Amino acid sequence: MIEKETLYAFYDLQVAPITFDASWFAVAADHRRMQLGFKHIHFIIVPGNFHGFREERAQYEASIDTASRFWRLHNVVLPILTLLPCFSGYSVLPSRKVAYSFLQGNIEGSAVYPLSYEPALPISHHPSELLKPDHPPNSETVYGTLQSPTQGLRYVKHWTDSRLRNRRLITITLRDYDFMKERNSNISAWVEFAQRLDATKFFPVFILDTERTLDLIPEEIEGFEIFREASWNVPLRMSIYETSYLNLGVNNGPMFMCALNRHTRLLIFKLITASVPQATEQLIASLGFEIGGQLPFSTPFQKLVWDNDSRPIIEREFHAMVAAIEKEPDPHL
Numbered sequence: 001m002i003e004k005e006t007l008y009a010f011y012d013l014q015v016a017p018i019t020f021d022a023s024w025f026a027v028a029a030d031h032r033r034m035q036l037g038f039k040h041i042h043f044i045i046v047p048g049n050f051h052g053f054r055e056e057r058a059q060y061e062a063s064i065d066t067a068s069r070f071w072r073l074h075n076v077v078l079p080i081l082t083l084l085p086c087f088s089g090y091s092v093l094p095s096r097k098v099a100y101s102f103l104q105g106n107i108e109g110s111a112v113y114p115l116s117y118e119p120a121l122p123i124s125h126h127p128s129e130l131l132k133p134d135h136p137p138n139s140e141t142v143y144g145t146l147q148s149p150t151q152g153l154r155y156v157k158h159w160t161d162s163r164l165r166n167r168r169l170i171t172i173t174l175r176d177y178d179f180m181k182e183r184n185s186n187i188s189a190w191v192e193f194a195q196r197l198d199a200t201k202f203f204p205v206f207i208l209d210t211e212r213t214l215d216l217i218p219e220e221i222e223g224f225e226i227f228r229e230a231s232w233n234v235p236l237r238m239s240i241y242e243t244s245y246l247n248l249g250v251n252n253g254p255m256f257m258c259a260l261n262r263h264t265r266l267l268i269f270k271l272i273t274a275s276v277p278q279a280t281e282q283l284i285a286s287l288g289f290e291i292g293g294q295l296p297f298s299t300p301f302q303k304l305v306w307d308n309d310s311r312p313i314i315e316r317e318f319h320a321m322v323a324a325i326e327k328e329p330d331p332h333l
Contacts, residue, residue, distance in 0.1 A: 006040045006088060007033040009113040010099070011077070012122040014048035018069040020253025022077040023146060027260050028125040029113045030084055030145045036110060040088035043081045045073070046099045046119060079234035080257065083146040131288030131296060146261045152239030160243065163225065167203040170194075171227075171240060173249030173258075176209040176218075183273045185250050189311040191220045196315070207231060207240070207254075241266075246301075246321060250309050251279065265301040265325065267317050269309040301325060 009029035194204040230237040250270040273279040
């Protein structure tokens with residue numbers, strides 16, 4: 001049944017990624033919902049033509065096959081969509097043919113996102129929708145609309161109550177992935193940073209790359225606290241990010257999902273990796289990022305660091321952000 005005052009957002013797997021980038025789609029759809037003055041969003045998942053997904057390059061397919069993408073759809077993409085406060089549900093369609101029927105079910109054209117969506121010629125959102133805004137930046141009513149679920153925050157509080165002991169929770173999200181390894185975190189630098197933190201004031205917690213959580217713990221981080229649950233549960237991941245005093249990591253999907261929540265503080269390093277085609281300065285600029293700049297919707301306590309994640313740079317930015325927080329506490333937290 002088609003509901004009035006509901007935006008129907010079509011996440012078409014013929015063109016859409018099965019990654020944390022779904023968070024950009026969700027927030028862009030929410031932007032459209034607010035423009036229309038609607039109350040809710042219902043997401044429609046449309047299968048692609050290649051085993052339900054889009055056909056990928058051979059290198060990507062070798063690392064992330066269709067079985068892996070099916071897992072990610074149900075354990076990454078769909079949970080991300082539920083993080084919108086206006087979320088009213090999702091429908092996973094069995095075929096593209098059903099998408100045509102859904103569109104013909106008396107949905108007004110304006111109630112569809114992307115605008116003018118058509119299964120025959122599917123289109124997806126583009127990050128520039130959020131990075132090149134058509135309104136003044138820092139509008140609290142427009143972006144940064146992802147939020148942690150109440151129960152997730154309760155679980156994280158239960159986990160931290162016996163561990164923090166009046167210290168400030170610091171998360172370090174690692175990228176440690178076989179695909180595009182050059183983009184991975186400089187683990188030795190992050191370990192050295194964590195070791196040098198004042199243990200009476202700060203409580204560093206590592207969040208492993210999901211693909212590494214079932215492996216043996218890297219020797220470098222043995223002895224540090226690891227919140228494994230966040231690697232497998234998206235709402236818990238967002239909840240620990242929202243609870244944390246400060247979140248740190250390199251350019252990856254989870255960290256940008258974190259940035260789309262105005263109730264988080266963060267530092268994202270290593271935005272550009274020149275040796276990787278998907279992370280060159282040219283590619284990053286084509287997505288709508290201002291090289292050397294900041295997200296147009298970020299708070300003063302969410303910063304992109306356009307340097308690599310070496311220990312001196314991590315420490316420099318960390319201490320500068322701590323000083324800023326202490327000088328002017330974040331009103332969003």
